[in-house]
Amino acid sequence: MLPRLGHKAIRTGSVCTPVARARSISVQSLLHGSPEARKIGDAEIQQHSKSVARGKYLHAFEVHRVKPDAVEDYKKAAERYYTGVAVDPDLNIKLTGSWETIVGAQDTFVHILEYENYQGYDRWMRIPQDSPHKENYQHVLPHVQMRNLQFNQEFAMSPSSPPRSQGGIFELRTYQLQPGALLQWESTWRRGIEARRKLVTPVGAWFSQVGRLHQVHHLWQYPDLQSRKETRDKAWELDGWSETISKTSQLATLMDNSILTPLSFSPLK
16 A cells, blocks of 8 residues: 655645645545546546547447356257347347357357447347347346356457358457556557458457456457468568567466357358
C-alpha cells in the first residue's frame, strides 16, 4: 500500500505551503482519482476503442463446457437455438460461427453471435421469457456444466469473414494483454498482419469490452494441422513477422490457443 502522507513535513508555522497542498491533491488523485483524471481516463479508453475498432457491431462470445455424456444431445439443442435466433428477421442477430474444441478444453463449444452494437443486445434482452427462442435455450442448459459470455468488438484492420465453407480446422488464439497495451498491440499487429496475409488471412480479430478485459482473440482457418504447421513455419521467413511476434509477446501476460472444428450448422466451415 502507499504510505499515508501528512502535511507536517512541509509547513511554515501552522500554514501548509503550496507545495504541500499540491502534493496532497496529487496523492488524493492517485488514491481516489480526481474528477478531472477520471474524465481524462474515460475519454482515453473510449478513444482507444474508437481508434482500433470497427464499432458498428458487437460480437458475443458464448462458451459452453458440456457434460461429456451429453455432447450429442447438446449439439441438437444448440442447433435449434442458434439457427432459430439467426433466421428471425425481427432480431437482426447473425451467427458468425459455432465450433467444438478438439484440442484444448475438450467438450467445450464456442459460439460467436453478432449484434447491432449494444442496442441489438438490449433488444434481445427485452424478448419475453416465453418466446420460442428462450424456450429453445432452456433445452440447451441441462447439458451445460459451465457458461461464459464475453462482449468483443472487431479490430478495424480485420473484420470477420462472411459465411463460407472451406473445410478444415480453425485455431482460436487468445492473448491476455497488460492493461493499457491495446493501442500499442494493434499498431504493431497491423504492420505484421500485412506480411502474414501473404500466406493466410485471419477469419477475424477481436478485443474484449465486457467480461474478461484486456483480451485479444484471433481466429484462423487451415486445411489441417500439418498445413497449419507449414504455414506458421513459412511466416517466420516473411519480413516484419518475427519483429511483430517479438514486440507483441512483450505486451501479453498470457497466451492460449485451441483447435476447433465447425458444427454442421455453422455459417463458417
